[in-house]
Amino acid sequence: MSEKHLLIxxxxxxxxxxxxxxxxxxxxLVEVAADQGAVTSALAERTPDFAVVDLKxxxxxxxxxxxxxxxxxxxxxxxxxxxxxxxxxxVQAIKLGATNYLAKPSNTDDIEAAFGQTDGAAAGNVDTPxxxxxxxxxxxxxxxxxxxLAANDFNISETARQLGMHRRTLARKxxxxxxx
Numbered sequence: 588m589s590e591k592h593l594l595i596x597x598x599x600x601x602x603x604x605x606x607x608x609x610x611x612x613x614x615x616l617v618e619v620a621a622d623q624g625a626v627t628s629a630l631a632e633r634t635p636d637f638a639v640v641d642l643k644x645x646x647x648x649x650x651x652x653x654x655x656x657x658x659x660x661x662x663x664x665x666x667x668x669x670x671x672x673x674x675x676x677x678v679q680a681i682k683l684g685a686t687n688y689l690a691k692p693s694n695t696d697d698i699e700a701a702f703g704q705t706d707g708a709a710a711g712n713v714d715t716p717x718x719x720x721x722x723x724x725x726x727x728x729x730x731x732x733x734x735x736l737a738a739n740d741f742n743i744s745e746t747a748r749q750l751g752m753h754r755r756t757l758a759r760k761x762x763x764x765x766x767x
Contacts, residue, residue: 590616594635596626596652597668598644606639609695626652630659637702640685642669642676646761648733650676650683651741657684666701668693675730679737732760 593615597603607617620626638656640649667680672690680688687701739745747757
């Protein structure tokens with residue numbers, strides 16, 4: 588049996604180490620990247636079979652990493668992890684090549700199950716429960732900002748211009764979003 592190669596894209600060092608150890612115990616060969624540049628370097632070395640990408644990497648979006656990994660090899664199974672679960676980011680992640688999208692907290696079992704759900708023609712789960720929870724104003728604002736960021740290839744200056752706010756104001760808003 589060949590080794591399963593996993594790329595973890597996570598800027599939280601402690602969480603990345605925990606995930607790494609957990610997946611290594613399950614037989615994965617794991618590499619960790621903290622940002623887009625590290626992802627590019629990792630892809631130059633090896634093509635991963637699987638990738639776990641955090642949606643928020645500092646003040647930038649992990650969606651650019653999803654796009655780069657998918658462009659490198661469309662067969663890589665990519666799971667996006669986020670503390671900012673929203674419809675807009677889930678849709679963008681899937682459009683850019685993610686095979687699944689999980690809200691934090693998610694553990695290794697959840698992630699590995701998400702990798703497995705991408706086999707064959709498995710296209711979703713009709714038994715997923717529907718919620719009746721209204722969306723908060725902050726969540727709607729974050730979704731709108733993130734959708735505009737994605738539409739502008741994560742260019743903060745252009746996104747700020749389109750949103751009608753100063754670039755530094757947008758950067759501060761992006762910095763305030765903390766992963767739970």
